[in-house]
Amino acid sequence: MRRVLLLVLLALAVPLAASASSIDITNEGGTITANMAGGLQLSGSVIVNFGGIPGTNLGSVTFSTAGFSSGDLTNGGTLMPGGTITITGNGMSGVPNGVVFQGTFTSAQWEVVGGNYDLVAAIKSTSGPNGVGAVSELTVQGTLNPNGSISLSSGDISLNTTPVPEPGTLGLLGTGLVGMGGLLRRRFLR
DSSP states (O other), X not given: OHHHHHHHHHHXXXXXXXXXXXXXXXXXXXXEEEOTTSSEEEEEEXXXXXXXXXXXXXXXXXXXXXXEEEEETTTEEEEOSOEEEEEEEESOTTXXXXXXXXEEEEEEEEEEETTEEEEEXXXXXXXXXXXXXXXXXXXXXEEEOTTSOEEEEEEEEEEEEEOOOOHHHHHHHHHHHHHHHHHHHHHHHO
């Protein structure tokens, strides 16, 4: 009886243990400018650390936010939901080659802190590793140039992925649980 109960708990715990992971990315350089929508656009930023793998150019980070609902590029403010972010690896040093993550901004705040500009945003995945859903946080820091653009000094991106199980996997899990339930019922009726 204990063995069967332990198997049931293990069958439920394994999918839960595999349902979350995190990738921390550090990027630097690049320029933030105003985009056509009146929001922010980052170009030219390179990845210098990908999930603990250091390097000088492991890929790139680009984004374009929706427009400001209040404030502006030079004074800070709140950005409307929308816009996209793309993280691309270059296949070097064990970093995946191609698009690693794409998502849309669900909320974003552009802050002026002691002469530095910070973007703090929450992002929902539109595609990611193995097509899984993810929610991410992005923080970038930069300084204002005389031409009105922002030079990015550093950025930190934390991708917290939450895989979406395939229907076949859920069906197999359900079939196994029904089988274990039948086995338990049979043991109790003896």
